[in-house]
Amino acid sequence: MxxxxxxxxxxxxxxxxxxxxxxxxxxxxxxxxxxxxxxxxxxxxxxxxxxxxxxxxxxxxxxxxxxxxxxxxxxxxxxxxxxxxxxxxxxxxxxxxxxxxxxxxxxxxxxxxxxxxxxxxxxxxxxxxxxxxxxxxxxxxxxxxxxxxxxxxxxxxxxxxxxxxxxxxxxxxxxxxxxxxxxxxxxxxxxxxxxxxxxxxxxxxxxxxxxSGACHHFLRPKSAELTAARLAEKLGIEPTAEAFAAVPLPELLPAQAELRAEVNARPDPARWGEAALNMMPFEPIGPGLALPGPECGVDLLIGSNREEYRLFLVPTGRLDVLPESKLRAVTAAYGLDPAEALPVYRAGRPGATPGELLDAVATDWFYRVPAIRLAESVPGSYLYEFAWRSPRFDGALGACHALELPFVFDRLQDPSYGPLLGAHPPQALADAMHGAWVSFAKTGSPGWRAYDRTTRTTMTFAAGPDAGPVGDPRARERLLWEGVR
Known part of the structure; x- marks a missing residue:
């Protein structure tokens, strides 16, 4: 001891x-x-x-x-x-x-x-x-x-x-x-x-x-008030601290979970505000998007996974049944013109299904573009993309949300990661990713060139020849979001 x-x-x-x-x-x-x-x-x-x-x-x-x-x-x-x-x-x-x-x-x-x-x-x-x-x-x-x-x-x-x-x-x-x-x-x-x-x-x-997160996910006060009002309605109480404190946790916690299910089932902005797109009724509350800027004073390493949204599409079975109409509606809700944007995404993914295209569009909206915007706002930041694809669900799970965690923590053998990782994940990738995090904490550099608007250097964490820094990956898709996200 x-x-x-x-x-x-x-x-x-x-x-x-x-x-x-x-x-x-x-x-x-x-x-x-x-x-x-x-x-x-x-x-x-x-x-x-x-x-x-x-x-x-x-x-x-x-x-x-x-x-x-x-x-x-x-x-x-x-x-x-x-x-x-x-x-x-x-x-x-x-x-x-x-x-x-x-x-x-x-x-x-x-x-x-x-x-x-x-x-x-x-x-x-x-x-x-x-x-x-x-x-x-x-x-x-x-x-x-x-x-x-x-x-x-x-x-x-x-x-x-x-x-x-x-x-x-x-x-x-x-x-x-x-x-x-x-x-x-x-x-x-x-x-x-x-x-x-x-x-x-x-x-x-x-x-x-x-x-897999940056500065773009928040609720404005009015949206947060909609969440509070709906949760109070479900519980049959007034939306006050005293009323919520009187609700036993065995009643409050399931009601919270049901609330998130309601947002996913009926993502109406009039009912939920920003949560209709974020799918999270509980988030930081703020007046609007706040990026730190050059005066931040904090060294930043930022990134996302290549196929984040597959975590929410593949295990639920939605990837294979999503209709084209839903893909177009979600793309429009994110602020893109489907007629302009979807051909660009299709060009990079020949033969992709509507579900596979939704993964690409939603991954950009939720994770990749916010990471890029933060890196653009703070000079000297480092950007990465995790691209190793899990063999789970016959390989359809891909480089999904949360898959990088066992590599960052160098815990590939932890049983709790097994359902995501599958068998025989590459230890060399954990060595590289965990090592980059340690290097950044010690020195301020993870080992590759910082991001800038000219080269847009992005480290790709993958196994084999796909690993390494690349310049401006999927540039045409990134450009679609200029002035949108």
Whole structure:
């Protein structure tokens, strides 16, 4: 057992045979319930004696993923109110080492996920000389529902509180508080996109890695109010903090999940606002698109997967049955002229079905184009695309959303990734991708040329001859989105 100090008191972790010490379930804020429900995160209470930190703490309340995603996406659920906690993996517990720090923000559409899933074990980062931190933040209504008299974006406030805790305490675990990289995927990356323009987060991290998410996913206040009104209607209550606090979690959490299903089944902008396109009724709330610009002061590594949207089309069976009329309607809803845009996408994919074309268009709208816009806004940023295709679902799953995660964390053998990865994923690709993330955290460079509007250098992570940097991939498709997204 190993003991390290925090401002709240000492914690006891466990050291593995490979020399990595883990400290699990350390509270960075008080339990967000009772009088603290739907409020800013409050500081954690100090403790007497040495706190055991050898087991994960409670996760933020959430409903399980609906099938088939419940078996495809890593998830865990640990009951308890003390859910605002974090986990640390370090090769050098104790002050003095001053190692780079990486803080992970998990995905899950702002309604699911946790920092304690085995999929996010930070041991490989610690093995390679980085102090890795993962954390929980409030989800769904508790984290992102707009409520009168309560702060918006409570989940983001939790993330900021965790980053402050890291700044104040990580030196005791061998980390350098001035060399923090925050990294996240999907909702975690979208959170970082919001943090980049949030004054309260300024100075809390030096670098950021955004995987499959950037700055374009948010709800304007009026859209967020539509979500709150509909959730209150489903529960038969007034849309107030007091009324929602009185609803037992076993009733609130399923209602949240049903709400997202309603958005997917009936994506009417008059009913949902921006959520009709984002398909997420719980998101960061803001007045409009905010890109950080050259004055950002944060080194950025940004990217997406080549076939992100297949995760939502293939396991559900929609890829093969989607009609041309639906493809044209969605393309138009995204702001493109189907008559102009679809021939361009078809030219790059001879013989593609409407479902396969929808994957390409939706992947660009949700993930690739927002990544490009962020890279364009902050000179010196690095851009990547993950292109390795999973053999699952007879190869149709492709380079889908979340598939890069086991490569980033170098955890190809974690059973929770098996349903996405299939058999025999390439370890060499994990070595390359995980190594690039470590290099970026240590030096500010992942190992290829920065993105600019002339060369548009994009690193392709793939197996075999397709791997390596390329200039302006799929340029004609990118140009379709100029002035649109």
């Amino acid at each position: 190993t003991v390290s100090a925090t401002r709240q008191g000492p914690v006891r972790g466990r050291t593995s045979r490979d020399g990595v010490t883990s400290f699990l379930g350390i509270p960075y804020a008080a339990p967000p319930f009772g009088t603290l429900r739907f409020r800013e995160p409050a500081p954690p209470e100090p403790w007497t004696g040495t706190r055991d930190a050898t087991a994960h703490g409670p996760t933020a309340p959430h409903a399980p993923y609906a099938p088939p995603f419940d078996v495809l996406i890593p998830e865990n659920d640990i009951a308890g109110e003390d859910c605002l906690n974090l986990n640390i993996w370090t090769p050098a517990p104790g002050p003095g080492a001053r190692l780079p720090v990486m803080v992970w923000l998990h995905g899950g559409a702002f309604t699911n996920g946790s920092g304690s899933a085995s999929a996010y074990d930070g041991g490989a980062f610690a093995r390679d000389g980085v102090v890795c931190v993962t954390l929980n933040y409030r989800l769904g209504a508790d984290g992102f529902l707009r409520l009168p008299g309560r702060p918006d974006n409570r989940g983001l406030l939790d993330q900021i509180a965790a980053l402050r805790w890291v700044r104040e305490n990580i030196a005791g675990f061998g980390g350098d508080p001035d060399l923090v990289t925050v990294f996240g995927e999907s909702a975690g990356a979208m959170s970082i996109g919001a943090l980049l323009t949030t004054d309260a987060a300024r100075g809390l991290f030096r670098r950021a890695i955004l995987q």
